[in-house]
Amino acid sequence: MDPVIELLRKHGIQATPQRIAVAQVALESAAHPSADEVLAQVRRRCPTVSRATVYNTLHLFVERGLLHAQVLREGTVVFDPLVEPHHHFVDDETGRIYDVPWDALKVTGHRSLADFDVREHQVVLRGRRRRT
Amino acid sequence: MDPVIELLRKHGIQATPQRIAVAQVALESAAHPSADEVLAQVRRRCPTVSRATVYNTLHLFVERGLLHAQVLREGTVVFDPLVEPHHHFVDDETGRIYDVPWDALKVTGHRSLADFDVREHQVVLRGRRRRT
DNA sequence: GTTCGTGCAAACGGTTTGCAACAAT
DNA sequence: ATTGTTGCAAACCGTTTGCACGAAC
Numbered sequence: 001m002d003p004v005i006e007l008l009r010k011h012g013i014q015a016t017p018q019r020i021a022v023a024q025v026a027l028e029s030a031a032h033p034s035a036d037e038v039l040a041q042v043r044r045r046c047p048t049v050s051r052a053t054v055y056n057t058l059h060l061f062v063e064r065g066l067l068h069a070q071v072l073r074e075g076t077v078v079f080d081p082l083v084e085p086h087h088h089f090v091d092d093e094t095g096r097i098y099d100v101p102w103d104a105l106k107v108t109g110h111r112s113l114a115d116f117d118v119r120e121h122q123v124v125l126r127g128r129r130r131r132t
Numbered sequence: 133m134d135p136v137i138e139l140l141r142k143h144g145i146q147a148t149p150q151r152i153a154v155a156q157v158a159l160e161s162a163a164h165p166s167a168d169e170v171l172a173q174v175r176r177r178c179p180t181v182s183r184a185t186v187y188n189t190l191h192l193f194v195e196r197g198l199l200h201a202q203v204l205r206e207g208t209v210v211f212d213p214l215v216e217p218h219h220h221f222v223d224d225e226t227g228r229i230y231d232v233p234w235d236a237l238k239v240t241g242h243r244s245l246a247d248f249d250v251r252e253h254q255v256v257l258r259g260r261r262r263r264t
Numbered sequence: 265g266t267t268c269g270t271g272c273a274a275a276c277g278g279t280t281t282g283c284a285a286c287a288a289t
Numbered sequence: 290a291t292t293g294t295t296g297c298a299a300a301c302c303g304t305t306t307g308c309a310c311g312a313a314c
Contacts, residue, residue, distance in 0.1 A: 014313080016269065036303065050271040055304065074203055075279080076303060089248045098248070105241040107255055113236060116221045119259035123239055127251035146288080148294065168278065182296040187279065207304080208278060268313075276305070281298100288293070 011064040021046045022057040026067060032078040032097040072097055072124065087123040100125065143196040153178045154189040158199060164210040164229040204229055204256065219255040232257065 004023045008015040025041040026033065033041070039054045058079055061067040068080045072088055078097060087100035100123070110118050136155045140147040157173040158165065165173070171186045190211055193199040200212045204220055210229060219232035232255070242250050 014268075016312090018270070034303080048271080051303095052272080052305080053270055056269080071203060071206055074209055075207070077206055089245075089250070092251065100245070100248075104245060105239060107237060107239050109237040110255070110257060113221075113232070113257075115262050115264070116230070116232075116257060117260045117262055118221070118257045119224065121255055121257045123242070123253055123255050125242060125245075125248060125250045125253045128249045130247050130249055132247070146293075148287090150295070166278080180296080183278095184280080184297080185295055188294085266314090268311105270309105270311080272308090272310105274306085274308105276303100278302090278304105280301070282300095283297090284295105285297105286293100286295075289291085 007066070011066060013060065013064060018042075018046065018049050018053050019057050019060075021049065022054055023061070023066075026058060026061065026079050027081045029081065030099065032070065032072070032080055034073070034076040034078050036076070038079065070097075085120070085122070087125065089125040089127070089129070091129045092126055093128060096129070098129065139198070143198060145192065145196060149178065150174075150181050150185050151189050151192075153181065154186055155193070155198075158190060158193065158211055159213045161213065162231065164202065164204070164212055166205070166208040166210050168208075170211065202229075217252065217254070219257065221257040221259070221261070223261045224258055225260060228261070230261065 002020070004020055004027070005015040008019060008023060013019065021042045022038060026038050035055055035058055038058065039049070039051055042049050042054060058067065062069050065083060066081070068083050069077045070080050070088070072078055072090060073095065082099055084102070086102045087105055089098040089100050105123050107121060107123060110121050134152070136152055136159070137147040140151060140155060145151065153174045154170060158170050167187055167190055170190065171181070171183055174181050174186060190199065194201050197215060200215050201209045202212050202220070204210055204222060205227060214231055216234070218234045219237055221230040221232050237255050239253060239255060242253050
């Protein structure tokens with residue numbers, strides 16, 4: 001059986017063809033796609049899928065902990081299948097977003113803030129990705 | 133002379149009444165307002181100002197370094213008159229954004245990333261503001 | 265047969281654009 | 290005269306909503 005179907009079931013999500021298609025795109029992409037980018041990708045395989053279904057499904061996945069929604073681009077939310085804590089790098093030129101492993105950076109001082117009860121933190125880096 | 137007029141001139145900006153009004157709202161607010169929130173505030177004093185003028189003016193101020201645009205809220209950009217490097221705390225319940233002084237936190241490791249040429253970094257904290 | 269999922273189209277909120285009128289230089 | 294600034298309305302883009310049809314339990 002397709003492992004994605006099992007993953008959805010495990011999270012109490014009925015595995016419909018549309019949801020499987022969304023899952024295959026959104027859970028396997030490291031590109032931090034927006035909802036509309038997921039929609040475009042999904043439609044290449046399954047052109048009948050509606051915008052509303054993709055938005056519903058993405059929100060459902062976020063609710064169930066399969067995805068995280070991140071506010072890193074102007075005007076749109078992006079979805080990240082890496083749900084463990086990590087940081088992000090945003091390329092100034094391309095706008096592309098890259099994951100930065102949690103252990104690559106260390107933040108100190110956030111525990112001793114007088115006014116704020118910090119639940120989570122992340123570092124947002126901006127600059128240029130090095131030409132490989 | 134109004135200090136705001138001098139500030140605008142110093143940055144090569146022609147000081148029109150509309151721009152002065154936008155400046156008084158956006159440069160003196162620590163609330164990290166969105167463009168529409170600035171518009172609403174400005175219109176309380178000067179109801180004839182158009183939406184386009186406020187958007188134009190805010191972008192001009194960002195271009196000239198009087199404001200920074202920050203991507204911290206879903207669906208909208210917010211403007212921050214504090215242009216020196218600092219971090220941000222976002223209240224989960226109210227959505228309000230607070231400045232966190234640069235020296236309150238320390239980030240290490242961002243200089244030794246192989247793939248990325250980091251130009252700037254900031255920490256985004258989320259949680260609850262302590263009831264004072 | 266009631267609930268759940270889907271598709272469509274309209275509505276919505278924030279932002280941008282085109283253009284005509286006007287003020288400043 | 291040329292350039293810069295404003296206001297209005299329409300367009301635009303990402304997202305949400307309402308509703309009716311159909312599938313699953």
